[in-house]
Amino acid sequence: MRFDLITLFPDMCAALREHGVSGRAHQRGLWTLHAWNPRDFTHDAHRTVDDRPFGGGPGMVMMAEPLALAVQAIRADRLQAGVDSPDQVAPVVLLSPAGQVHHQAQARGWAGGTGAILVCGRYEGIDQRFIDHYVDQQVSLGDFVLSGGELAALVLIDSVVRLLPGVLHDAESAEQDSFNPALTGLLDSPHYTRPEVWRDQVVPETLLSGHHARIQAWRRQQSLHLTQAERPDLVEQARAAGGLSRQDEACLDALDKAR
Structure with a gap:
């Protein structure tokens, strides 16, 4: 199983990759987590990933193009690694208050797959055109708002990884x-x-x-x-x-x- 995280703060992935049950499983190769910074897919000197919203209003909005290029690069990398196939690609999942609330049954369903591409928003939101064109599913942790999608993504991943065969020392623990x-x-x-x-x-x-x-x-x-x-x-x-x-x-x- 492989998760790909699109995030402006890739260092946050260390919490799962290096510590605890999920960290040990990652070291054993039972699952992998790759972080992709949308700033690496910009073409200006300032590596700009956000801009003011049309129509005015507070905050900034993440731009569609860096996120789209990141998704395309991830899909190519997963395909080359043999994780995905041309007929079966990983879903693009946006952590969002508009999404379906994550629950245990959903985690068990994910545990039977090959992972996902998780998009972590920041600022006031993400350009809706990227969501309409690329996002397959939106997921929420509940009726509250975080500063970004990273914590929600890590929670989602942990809920899935601990259900993978061989991750827990005693398999009956998850039962x-x-x-x-x-x-x-x-x-x-x-x-x-x-x-x-x-x-x-x-x-x-x-x-x-x-x-x-x-x-x-x-x-x-x-x-x-x-x-x-x-x-x-x-x-x-x-x-x-x-x-x-x-x-x-x-x-x-x-x-x-x-x-």
Whole structure:
């Protein structure tokens, strides 16, 4: 898998390429990240990538031509590297508040592909003509605005990379992630580690029992309780999809009665 990032700040890629789980996987060649600065595709002495917006208004707008040339160079490079083929090219994805909100199911879908070309905007925005001609998909992290698309792109990449085979030391870790189909899209249960007593607070007895069936049932119950308390919309989604068992519904009913 290969991601190509079009960004004015290529050094930000080091956060994923050199550190943590994603960094180790990058060093092992399980995925790659290439950064492309649109300033390298300009033709003036000042390497200009932005200009004032037509119609007036605050801020500056990123120009279409440097971004378009960057996309063309990336596509040629991916094709030469054998990552893409003439019949199957990487999608161009713009990190934008106008995009579909990224979620775990989408990350799992991306994990089955070969990556993408991610465009990181800056300033007031990007010339709409570039978006209309080159962008295949827009993605958002939520209803808020960042100073640029880099942080959003790195978050998106990390959510995908950790799902690739061999990236996590224990493959079952991803199966227990919040929003995972293995949890019917619910939140993960609470976790505990040593010591057994910390500042007079003890680990739940069930987790110390060694009884796997009881532990599994406890974790499911806690997952239901936590999700109902913090994200009841996820419970409703699981119910609508037929993902809640009779035991799940009984647990939720008892929780409602206890309030």
